[in-house]
Amino acid sequence: MRRLLQINLFLSSLLVLLAVSCSPVSGHRFVKFANITENEVRPVINKNNSLLFKAKIDLYSRHFSGLIILKQIEPAVSRLTFVTEIGMKMFDYEITDNTFKLVYVFEPLNKPKILKLLENDLKLILLQHLMNKPAAIYENKAEIIYKVKNDFRYYYQATRPSSVIGNIIKKGPVFTKVKVNYNYADSVHITRVRLKHKGFIRLTMELNTLDKSSQQ
């Protein structure tokens, strides 16, 4: 019995150690709690320009590709529209502050589980869990990490001295659920966003910026 308790204690310690050492904030010192605004982090939605992405979404065996256009149409209202290359609209969201309202969805995609996944992932990409939310700020010499805890734990990493987010990790109680990676052309303008689910959900998204100057 005593031996069993020892093994149990050892395994629990190992798990705690693993969880701590795998934490994205390990090696960073806690600085403060603060409400994250545009002063700290540059938002993905640009107030002055619309963004046009070539998008690829792989959900289990299904592949969707097309164009995502993201535009602020009023001070607090933006639209995110996905159209296929041949011009068919697949879905259209109206984003007001941090709420997503589905305006249109192409019937074959109109399934609650798919829409929930899409909405959660798009919210993640657009930093909806971070902007204007309280976060614990950690830092080291190279980077700053903003940790937000609500339904999951979200870690947003920005490389110093930039105010743009380079990576996001969404974690459950133990394991990483989703990873997002951003690439920038000039430390400000996004060129690529990659999102990948870990574990059982097989969903990846890849958004590559298209040059809007050729569209006028």
Added chain:
Amino acid sequence: MLKRVLFFLFLLNALVGMAQSAFKPMKDTLGFKQKVDRMSKETNSIESDFIQVKNLSVLSEKITSKGAFCFLKQNNLRWEYSEPYKYVIVINKEKILIKDENSRVKKYDMNSNKVFKEINDIMISCVNGDILKSGKFSIRYFENDKGYKLELLPLAKSMKESLKKINMYFDKNVTSVVKLEMMENGDDTTTIDFMNKKINAPVAPDKFILK
């Protein structure tokens, strides 16, 4: 005085231009249908360039893409987008093949996907003129001095949910479709202009194979 005359001439010119391009109900729909029938029978292949403009009304944004289009009788279509992205969609009889930038070719069986089948039927029948006989649309016929315009209003409830209307434009000789306009509910539109057309030029069948 000269300014007034110039203004009057400008106005007259504009009005004449409008009168020439305004579409009126077609007088001889039977004759037009015969021309479309002939076009359908005589067209074995079409090669052309195209410009596609997607107009997102709420966003006041236009997405313009360009590429090359190819049709080979009976059921082969190739849309090759080259700007601002590279994307090829091929319909090869019962298969749909898609080649995206830096991706492997994806193959779909048309019959396993109702939506693909519907889209394919519309695309092919728009190109070869069979859409007039499909029974899926109520059709209004118009003409002006340059060509013909058909307004196709979907009849099926499922199609009405996403598509308000398709406008098809033909030249005066009805040799092929020169322009397609797809109007969605919510006033978004997709316009495809076909240009530099080659009708019945030899087309290699391997254009409809993607590797």
